[in-house]
Amino acid sequence: MSMIEFHDVQKYYGDFHALHDINLTIDAGETVVLIGPSGSGKSTLIRTINGLETIQEGKLIVNGQDLAEKKTDMNRIRKNVGMVFQHFNLYANKTILENIMLAPRMVLHRPEDENKKLAMDLLDRVGLADQAPKLPAQLSGGQQQRIAIARSLAMKPKALLFDEPTSALDPEMIDDVLNVMKDIARDSAMTMLVVTHEMGFAREVANRVVFMADGRILEDDSKERFFDGQPSNERARQFLSKIITH
Numbered sequence: 001m002s003m004i005e006f007h008d009v010q011k012y013y014g015d016f017h018a019l020h021d022i023n024l025t026i027d028a029g030e031t032v033v034l035i036g037p038s039g040s041g042k043s044t045l046i047r048t049i050n051g052l053e054t055i056q057e058g059k060l061i062v063n064g065q066d067l068a069e070k071k072t073d074m075n076r077i078r079k080n081v082g083m084v085f086q087h088f089n090l091y092a093n094k095t096i097l098e099n100i101m102l103a104p105r106m107v108l109h110r111p112e113d114e115n116k117k118l119a120m121d122l123l124d125r126v127g128l129a130d131q132a133p134k135l136p137a138q139l140s141g142g143q144q145q146r147i148a149i150a151r152s153l154a155m156k157p158k159a160l161l162f163d164e165p166t167s168a169l170d171p172e173m174i175d176d177v178l179n180v181m182k183d184i185a186r187d188s189a190m191t192m193l194v195v196t197h198e199m200g201f202a203r204e205v206a207n208r209v210v211f212m213a214d215g216r217i218l219e220d221d222s223k224e225r226f227f228d229g230q231p232s233n234e235r236a237r238q239f240l241s242k243i244i245t246h
């Protein structure tokens, strides 16, 4: 069953054609890594999936709903499709526990005791149960990102989108975040689309690697073909050799 389907999608920022002829299907339970040079449209693509950016042409179907339809309920999409950003976006004046409990309480009306138990279980899962009463600023960037992931999971989404989740972190914190993401990727019920330059993550848990340049998808391969064979696209090959040697 597919979770996300792009059919001939075009996206413009004014006159600028940011996404060209995007065709991409991500099945439920798949982990797909999206790579490409700066400015290639990775963020734009991922942000169209939960409606943070609109598309101008083509069809985009998420969890069975056509995003172009007027009656499509974006809140329902966002309940099912969580997003983790580069800069965490935690509520600065709320405790870690409150950050995780807030959306399930407001949006899902989850009963308070059940909500707290799930939040504590998720804090435990990301290795930060002892941080529950603190404020975000008291945590390191890597810890804050693990909280942001726990917060997304608290909505029990079907899919999670990650937009360069480790690129704002100090190097020594990256592995802790990637380990949490790998743990989620191994859960076969979760669909993940991850924009990242972390090829170790891709090698370990991705099903597919998609390469973009200039707003187009130039390569869409199984992990095995991408890493062990050679991408057939010349620009994808060049890009891969650069990120792997650096």
Ligand SMILES: Nc1ncnc2c1ncn2[C@@H]1O[C@H](COP(=O)(O)OP(=O)(O)OP(=O)(O)O)[C@@H](O)[C@H]1O
Pocket: 013, 016, 018, 036, 037, 038, 039, 040, 041, 042, 043, 044, 045
């Ligand atoms: N709100 C906007 N208005 C106009 N142009 C935009 C807007 N957002 C992005 N762009 C342009 O669209 C193109 C794709 O940007 P996008 O952020 O999607 O690329 P990216 O591959 O995610 O890059 P990076 O790896 O640097 O984050 C870029 O040329 C960018 O300047």
